[in-house]
Amino acid sequence: MTQVFRMPSLGADMEAGTLIEWTRQPGERLARGDTIAVIETQKGAIEVEVFQDAVMGRPLIGIGDKVPVGAPMAELEPAGPTVQASGTTAAPPSERQGPSGPAAGDKLKDHPAQSGSQPEPPAKSPPPPDATPAATHQRASPAARRLAAQQGIDLATLIGSGPGGAVILADIQAASPQPETAPAPARQPTHARPDLAAMREAIAAAMSRAKREIPHYYLAHDLDLSDAVHWLRRRNAARPPGQRLLMGVLFIKAVALALHDFRELNGFDRDGRFEPAAGIHVGTAIAIRGGGLVAPAIHDADQLDLDALMTRLRDLVARVRSGGLRAAELSDPTVTVSSLGERGVDRLYGVIYPPQVAIVGFGTPRPRAWVVEQSVQARTVVTATLAADHRHSDGHRGALFLARVAAHLQEPQAL
Amino acid sequence: MTSNSLSREALQAIALEALTQVAPDLAEETIPPDADLREAYDLDSMDLLNWINALHKRLGVDIPEQDYPRLASLGAAADYLHRATRAG
Missing domain, CATH: 3.30.559.10 (Chloramphenicol acetyltransferase-like domain)
Structure with a gap:
């Protein structure tokens, strides 16, 4: 079945990424760990990998599009009948949340003892977002959790304003991208230099959170x-x-x-x-x-x-x-x-x-x-x-x- | 081509080229030949080592660690390399 590759979270301070290039064309095969795209973040141009064998499918965003963490980027087709892919989701939310982005799955295979690294059993449908283990890392209301999942927002990136620091619906709404507004004009991506102003903001967010929490x-x-x-x-x-x-x-x-x-x-x-x-x-x-x-x-x-x-x-x-x-x-x-x-x-x-x-x-x-x-x-x-x-x-x-x-x-x- | 045929000016150009290879973020800078690379351009230990390595590979000059301070600027590097390539 067709699956969706999503914008990975590359750390607690990342909210969105801009597509710079696809490194695979539709129909091309991707082995686990292969680079599928290059995205620009506050930390510069980053190569993002797939964490399972697949075939590049239909792109869902274009070059220069900036999308939030978790947003669909491209469809992935199964790699073929010999490859176990029936039940594994392209980007299960449990692996997308928090600091372990999807690409981290590639590392985790070396550590089978680590929780979350086991391949999901075939035929199991992807778990609902509010039942994933990772979703419990950040306290959040169920409504906030649902909206975050829909919007592809990583709860771990948010500072909750609810009781005990819990993320509530208003926090998600405040953090939501505004899809009806025109997309940000495509910036000319520079491989050589990260966007220092954006990086400063990212450092500010992460360090403020560190000192607060x-x-x-x-x-x-x-x-x-x-x-x-x-x-x-x-x-x-x-x-x-x-x-x-x-x-x-x-x-x-x-x-x-x-x-x-x-x-x-x-x-x-x-x-x-x-x-x-x-x-x-x-x-x-x-x-x-x-x-x-x-x-x-x-x-x-x-x-x-x-x-x-x-x-x-x-x-x-x-x-x-x-x-x-x-x-x-x-x-x-x-x-x-x-x-x-x-x-x-x-x-x-x-x-x-x-x-x-x-x-x-x-x-x-x-x-x-x-x-x-x-x-x-x-x-x-x-x-x-x-x-x-x-x-x-x-x-x-x-x-x-x-x-x-x-x-x-x-x-x-x-x- | 043997490197001992290179002029000091050519060596300074090679030093600059090697520097912008290991530190591409400096490519747009105009670096005066007498500017202290570490102080004025924030070259760190790894940048310096990579630069020395690039010069070593390009020119075949042995540059021991204790000589690093003698390559503090592009001009000083050109002088050092000029002497080293002629001596070699």
């Missing part, structure tokens, strides 16, 4: 980075530039490894309830010249060696600079790491990106007076910080976590 607690820890600096210098000296590592990669790996034993920091807040994530997908904050930032995910960062992590980071930065981030990268980080790099200041107090529950910051490493075995020495020191959601973890555990990060950085060769 998340009871942050903050911890900081100075740690001796000298061994890691020396190890990195020796390692890079023997390699051509294309194989050299940046310190930021060691930070990402140390955090990812430390999270193994601190799962309460790796996952999502779902309406006040903690949902641990199966994989450790480290959102890596990358600043954009001229203002703004994005934090696309390095998937399964704990599983990658430093060279592979460096390759991934290099690739992410290149695509932030030139356009072409993929939907799954923006939609499914489970934690964020933000490093100030070489030209920053001593420490960074992060603001959690909802619905994540923690952000780890690294200030600029610099020489400081440091006591080593009763003598004062000049050592390279960096301050690691943690901002975490106090609803889901406490300072004691957070402190143990930061100490674990520091311990990993004392053994760079083991990272």
Whole structure:
């Protein structure tokens, strides 16, 4: 049966996307994970993938059309009789809601234990929107839920004005697109540069929500980075530039490894309830010249060696600079790491990106007076910080976590 | 073509071209040869490394990490590359 591909949600701050191009023509086959379209969002041009085998069907919107999250974009035809597709919906609402956009389904196949990743049994009709597990993440009235589903509005993107922050009908109406008004004039999409004004608005919305809803607690820890600096210098000296590592990669790996034993920091807040994530997908904050930032995910960062992590980071930065981030990268980080790099200041107090529950910051490493075995020495020191959601973890555990990060950085060769 | 036949001016043009490849968002900028790339154009560690790598691949010049500060501007990079290609 014909199914519908919908505008994915690429994060809590995304409300709509503009179609830049179809990468498949009607009749062309799409394998799970293939790019179907490029859309422009506040975060720039993003490739969006299908998460099941299909055949491109009739486009439902045109190039330059801006549509809200969840709005139908194109019809998808079944991939063929050999492919199990009878019961799976093209975009079940349960996978569209919240931070796990449809493309995240592609990642989830590696983690069959994670809820929601199981393929739906054949012949089961798609669940009504108000019965999906994801729909319970945001408190909302049934009427609001129905209208949100009709309008393709992601409840997780809304701040409710009802009791207990519940989304009520008026909130949905306020957030609804006005279909009778003329569509916004098609902007000339620029792959090279995201719309900085729109990105500023998106950051404002997400950070306002974070500061309004998340009871942050903050911890900081100075740690001796000298061994890691020396190890990195020796390692890079023997390699051509294309194989050299940046310190930021060691930070990402140390955090990812430390999270193994601190799962309460790796996952999502779902309406006040903690949902641990199966994989450790480290959102890596990358600043954009001229203002703004994005934090696309390095998937399964704990599983990658430093060279592979460096390759991934290099690739992410290149695509932030030139356009072409993929939907799954923006939609499914489970934690964020933000490093100030070489030209920053001593420490960074992060603001959690909802619905994540923690952000780890690294200030600029610099020489400081440091006591080593009763003598004062000049050592390279960096301050690691943690901002975490106090609803889901406490300072004691957070402190143990930061100490674990520091311990990993004392053994760079083991990272 | 051997890179040691390249003039300093040609090397500066190559440095600019390589820079706008790794940082396409700077393509529309007019970058003075003496401008500090990190301070004035917010080049981060990854941009710098990618740029060095592009120069290394294009010219075959070995640029060790401790020399990065000597490529602080397009002009300084041209000087460095000029010396390195002649020496090589």
